[in-house]
Amino acid sequence: MKIQFGDKGEVSWDVLLKVLEEEQLYQQQQQQQEHRKDDCRSHLRSLLRKCCGGSWLTLVLLVIVVILSQAWLVFYLLSCWSSFYTPAGHVVFADSQGNLRHIHFSWSNCGSASDPVQLMKLNVSPDPVMLEGNITLDLNSFIAQSFDAPISVDVKVERHIGWFWVEIPCLDGLGSCHYKDVCELVPFPPDEPCPDPFPRFKLPCRCPVSKGHYIVNNGVFSIPEIVDLLPAWLVSGDYYAHGIAHKDGKRLGCYKVYASVSY
Structure with missing residues (x-):
């Protein structure tokens, strides 16, 4: 149809x-x-x-x-x-002027008990570390064998900014750097005696590093001149450092440090 x-x-x-x-x-x-x-x-x-x-x-x-x-x-x-990523023991308190202070200096061994360099004790005060004043150090370490140059070291440095840890790049030989031989960084001439406080606490100041038991109890160090040598990025704040040393491809030691810096 x-x-x-x-x-x-x-x-x-x-x-x-x-x-x-x-x-x-x-x-x-x-x-x-x-x-x-x-x-x-x-x-x-x-x-x-x-x-x-x-x-x-x-x-x-x-x-x-x-x-x-x-x-x-x-x-x-x-x-x-x-x-969660801040070290255990982080404490914040108000000083006599009402300023907030951070106390969380801590360290840990990231190597093993078989490493030649063993750190048993490390305390630093005051905390935060005041770079313009005196620093009191307690140290107990053991070096199982003597070492000479070259000693390579890899260092990673981070700063706590806001809610994050930000890695500091290697700038002018400071920060997160790889050092082919840290013995070359020693500023003391080989034909001159080690300056204070190294001889006072029987600590080596240059290579070679002799094996032995190194102990410092309530050692007071005055380092106000270090402020003039600090890079611009090293301002007051919370820092994390991870360092690992090698000699001829063998690990000497590995340690992590958290510290607050103020000046």
Whole structure:
């Protein structure tokens, strides 16, 4: 069966039905979308009446509070994550002037008991380390064999900034550096005696390093002149240092140190 549409010619009944069905389906979809919009509006109005007394301003303030709460939670988790990487024994206290001070000097052995260089005790005070004043040192170490140049050392230095530990690059021979031979860094001429306080505590000041038991009890060191030699990045703050020494491919020792620096 065909239907005549004026000058446009004949159209089959099947085609006409298909067009009508498509148009009806389109209208149904439009009606469904309108119903969904009406449902959303109804739910929103109901939610607004229940939680905010019908006030849009109250709803906006509630959303702001939720966003701020989520932001606080993120910062809190970041702070917890940072403290997880802070050494045990980290204590913050207020001094007599009300300034916050950090006490968390600590060290650990990252090598093994078979390493030739063994550190049994290392205490430094005051804490934070005051570079412009005196430093009191307690040291107990044992060197199983004598060593001469070259002694290579790899050092990694990080500074605590905000919630993160940021690695300090090697700048002018300081920071996270690889030293082919630390014996070359010794500033004392080989034909001159070691300056104080090395002879006072019977400590070596240059290579070769003799084997032996080195002990310092309440050793007081005055190093105010070191401030003029410090790089610009070494400001007051919390630092982490990891050092490992080798001789002819054999590890001599590996140690980690956390310290607060102030001047």
